[in-house]
Amino acid sequence: MTGRIFRGDAAPRAGHDAPADRNQAAENGTAGWLSRATAKRRPSSAAFPRQTFTPMDTVLLGYQRAFPATPFAVGCLLDVRGSVPDIEALCELVADRARTCLPLTQRVLSPRRRRPCWVVDDAFDAARHIHACRLSAGSDTAELRVAVQRLSASGFPADRPPWQLWLLHGHRPDGFSLLFRSSHVWMDGLGQNLLLERLFGHPGPGSTHAPLRSASVRRSDPRALGRATAHMLSWCTRTATIGPFEQVLVGHPQHTWLEVDLARLRAISRAFQVPVNDIFLAAVTGILRAWSGSNTEHAGRRRELVHAAMPVSTRRTTEQIRVGNHLTSVRIALPYGEASVRRRVEAIHRQTSRHKRVGTPGVAERLFLWTVPAPLRPSVMAAGMMSRVFALTASNPHGLTGPLHVLGRPVTAAVPIPPLPGSQRMAVMLGGLDGQAAIGFTLDGSVQGGSYLPALLEAELHALEVEGGLLPGQAPLEWTPSPTADLAGADR
Secondary structure, three states, X not given: OOOEEEOOOOOOEOOOOOHHHHHHHHOOHHHHHHHHHHHHHOOOHHHOOOEEOOHHHHHHHHHHHHOOOXXXXXXXXXXXXXXXXXXXXXXXXXXXXXXXXXXXXXXXXXXXXXXXXXEEOOOOOHHHOEEEEEOXXXXXXXXXXXXXXXXXXXXXXXXXXXXXXXXXXXXXXXXXXXXXXXXXXXXXXXXXXHHHHHHHXXXXXXXXXXXXXXXXXXXXXXXXXXXXXXXXXXXXXXXXXXXXXXXXXXXXXXXXXXXXXXXXXXXXXXXXXXXXXXXXXXXXXXXXXXXHOOOOOOOOOHHHEEEEEEEEEOOXXXXXXXXXXXXXXXXXXXXXXOOOHHHHHHHHHXXXXXXXXXXXXXXXXXXXXXXXXXXXXXXXXXXXXXHHOOOEEEEOOOOXXXXXXXXXXXXXEEEEEOOOOOOOOEEEEEEEXXXXXXXXXXXXXXXXXXXHXXXXXXXXXXXXXXXXXXXXXXXXXXXXXXXXXXXXXXXX
């Protein structure tokens, strides 16, 4: 990337691997001016009680401390149409919204011999969280992807609220992009989407809505617990994997994505009479099959089942704009060894229907996690234990609901940047804005051929349309990888 990284009105510098210089620059120019201008409007920690960590916050914090060089972050890339705004105006907007949006000002407090908690940062300064990056003129999506990957490698200072907002401009003549990223310890994907709606939507109590996908909060009866215990025993079986996931982890996550018309996904879901979420999982399964070069000789064998973690939100209406991770996960078997597109959809639908029918999603997963002694729970992800249970993570928080505007400029699209859990090679997330969906991929740097994922996804959606009768007379697309790309390896 040939662009330069700025903070406020600080002078541009080549490169961006100089955190000390950037922090010093943040104290000058715009950052210093904005700090004085908004000092009287910051929330005070004395006015708000400390917020305790959720159990998942504790687990994720333990992982992040074990791997401090690899930020465990969730993000969202917004496309905005219109002229590039001044960085000062953007800082003022965020500072103003922070007056009524408490999570923007909250950070971790880790007192000795006490559990970590969330507190309001008395020194909160919006200008320290907002940065600008100029990209090459006319580079469009190509350099934007490189910039997202590069910026996603930066960490979060421990003494501040762990979030960043990057203004990316210069790559397109008719608009700019905003990259919002935050520590997964601080907030899950659904919480971040709700936060972005508050930040760039119409503020006020009537602008929020209940989560679209939340877990049931009713108490688990003995029969449900029995079924969950039996399901938990299946976790003793190690998940299968595919060739591209067999290399040694190196960190340095890669990012890519594909934008899709939501009406297209809904049409496919109606054709198969299943939810859009099942179509999303079936498409991911088809990607794994094509990517691995799987044959059909052993389609029925258990080793052909790659298991994915599927997060399910447990946020209640009163927990919408709140820091912390309010979620659980279910284990979904992706039958990538199955040759039939329809049978892959049916196999996934049976699993998701069972979780919904039982009404207690994540009970087995919580039982599995809490069988680990409390002092060891933060080390579960760091130890690589979960990588033997899950080969990847596939998440589907509800997308953003518009209209959204950035200083009067309309947001036209939103691309999710999923977090990559410990010891996993790939995470995929379905998101978007209103009728425009997007599927984002995050991969470990060891995974080769990741740039082909959008093409693989497009081919799989086409195959689903053909199988569903939406494209009569057409054959599925044939996808052939580049001979220079090492995409597949032996299954184990």
